[in-house]
Amino acid sequence: MKADFDLEGRGARPRIVVAMSGGVDSSVVAALAVRSGAEVIGVTLQLYDHGEATARPGACCAGRDIRDARAVCDRLGIPHYVHDHESAFRSAVVDRFADEYLAGRTPIPCVQCNMGPKFTDLFALARDLGADCLATGHYVRRVVGPAGPELYRGVDPARDQSYFLFATTSAQLDFLRFPLGGLPKDRVRAIAGELGLSVAGKPDSQDICFVPDGNYAALVKKLRPQAATGGDIVDMAGHRLGEHQGLVHFTVGQRRGLEIGGQPEPLYVIRLEPETRRVVVGPRAALAVTAVTLSDVNWIGPLPDVPVMAKVRSMARPAPARLFGERLVFDSPEYGVAPGQAAVLYAGERVLGGGWIAATEPAIAAPQAVLQA
Known part of the structure; x- marks a missing residue:
């Protein structure tokens, strides 16, 4: 198939910069961009210390992922650049993730990453490279409406990523392209296989790439040791039911892991109180x-x-x-x-x-x- 990158009037051979994570989605985007006849450049943001990242399988933009992105670019015959953004990623995403948990909130680091390193920094890089657009592997659709580009859900409901892109600005959307938004995931993998890309069968990376083992609490406590400070678990009337080992272990709506047995009905986390270190629990109706x-x-x-x-x-x-x-x-x-x-x-x-x-x-x-x- 040949994707339409909507670059009419941008010259005989427009230039497309592709944000490449080393996964199958961005690799297929690069291949579709090449098939469109455009000049294509692959760019990967290195988000971790290279030595540490190499030892962390499952982490996006780690050592293996950078090698995979480069291998795909070599096969497609396009240049590939790696830019070190470890410091920006840590301050804009990882540190904020830890601070949000410390404040009793439930963060969404993927949105912060899109708002920061992925779009803001990649935009600057793409423009410095003289690109006519920045293409990514997100499963959303860009549709030009009467007042300019609009953002739509991806057609595959199981892969739709529009929730994580709500902070995209109109100016950014004017420069962005999402060629996979109209495709189901299995078709994307099939295209990768048809093109002989080595990542065709590569598993999808985890949602929170910097917590590959899923242990959010351990990471937060490592970055913010005070997150391990315990407190009381209380009911909605303030009666003490037990104690906990840190608010970082809880989120609103949680039922498991409270360790307060003997209650007449199931209890859920209703809210977290960082000032008093209390976890307030109650019946589902209170949620x-x-x-x-x-x-x-x-x-x-x-x-x-x-x-x-x-x-x-x-x-x-x-x-x-x-x-x-x-x-x-x-x-x-x-x-x-x-x-x-x-x-x-x-x-x-x-x-x-x-x-x-x-x-x-x-x-x-x-x-x-x-x-x-």
């Missing part, structure tokens, strides 16, 4: 949230005068909601909504934008004892 306050809201293009759907977790179903300034009100209560996550708004398949969840409004008022605590 219901009627509205959230958003911060750092970003809109992608003009807002249509139509009902919106809000997605408050990456795996959640979009729910009907109404927006009043920075206050998002759900038509029906949502459950397990955590500060630090994002609320992304959609109109049908189009991504309108969204913001960070700064505060939630519970459907059930807290008992007076907690309010006075």
